[in-house]
Amino acid sequence: MGYQFDFGFLLGSVDALLKGLKVTIELALAANIMGLVLGFFLCLMVMSRWSIIRWPAQLFIEFFRCTPALLQIVWFFYCIPMMVNVFIDPVLMGILALGLNLTAFNAEAYRAGVQAVPKEHLDACVALGLRPWQRTIFVVLPQALRSALPVLMTNGIGTLQQSALVAIVAVADLMYVAKSLATQEYRPLETYSVVALIYFALSLPVSRIANLIERRQDAAVLR
């Protein structure tokens, strides 16, 4: 006798799944915005002339890149409230942990982009009398963003997947809903399969677009 599949019960839990999906998307989007903005500043810090700025930034990056994301999330949830003695909303805390993690990875991605900006452009900025902040925002950032875009998008999808980890500290995201559904209904097979497909459906289009952009950039370099 084979296993009797039954996806029917999931129809009754569409609401719960959608709610979880909403939290997951919120987490991923907010963390991505944070990572994109802070990542650029962190990258500027790492490339700074003064070592007093460079070192802490480098340490931040290495620490977030060399420890498991799960550990970072658990650490944030247990230790931050203890250290500063305030209770922060779990979703906000999840965004903070995921966002800082992504910031470290994005800073590295931006760095390659910033280094790829031709030196002539910087000279031109001096010749045109642009201020340093104008140079950074109007000349360096757009070019760095453009060449780093595929990696930034890949990192963004990575964060969508890492966001499943907040389920372990009981934030009610898609993964958490899946976990509770699977135990409630004794049907882990159907639940996890469907939820895996949802994650897959979210990340596939973005990864396709990232691939496309990368290929176009490669083609542009060859031309």
Add this chain to the structure above:
Amino acid sequence: MRPCYVEENNMSFDLSVVASYWLVLLKGLALTLALTSGCAVLGSLLGFVISLLRMSPSRLVKTLTTLYVEFFRGTPLLIQLFWVFFCFPVVFRLPVPPYLSVIISLTLYMAAITCETFRGALKSISGEQHDACIALGLTPQVKIVHVIFPQALLRAIPPLLSNIISLFKESALISSVGVADLMYVGQSISNATAQPLEFLTTVGIIYFAVAFPMTRLVGVVESRFLRRFAY
């Protein structure tokens, strides 16, 4: 004995308590390292085979392998772990012990990310070399074994090392299915002693102490070793 109602004591960062648990933490680290290295080897081999299959002329093989890679890279590892842990016993109708299920899912994950690495390395061999092989009249077999593979495999070393570092970090997830790795040990001690700050920080430092030298190694391999042999 410390009275637990003294509020300020909560904040004290007392690393000396960690010392009495070092053996357990070490055991956890040993398991993490053993699983990571085992799955890294298995996953790299599987990934290599899949990267070759992905370039096969058969459309079916190509689609299936691409789907496999996209699926494992496009879903959270946590859900893959749960899926293998809960669903393999049901689907294949035989008991799968936790260790085995963890090894299976980490290997499949590693194979998926490694496949991309090998594919990138194989693609990085320039078109001129393929032309040169034809001009020299080399058979496809000779071309692949003696010209393409040696270069591609050398170039794949740095990203492969990065993949192993990712696998090492991701392996912390196996704690969620109850395998007593470093993360699991750290979390249980911090729950039992109610001192998460000390223990979680220590665990973080241990992970860092292993992963950081490895990231440096990637840089060294890239700058010294490869420059001499591959380019």
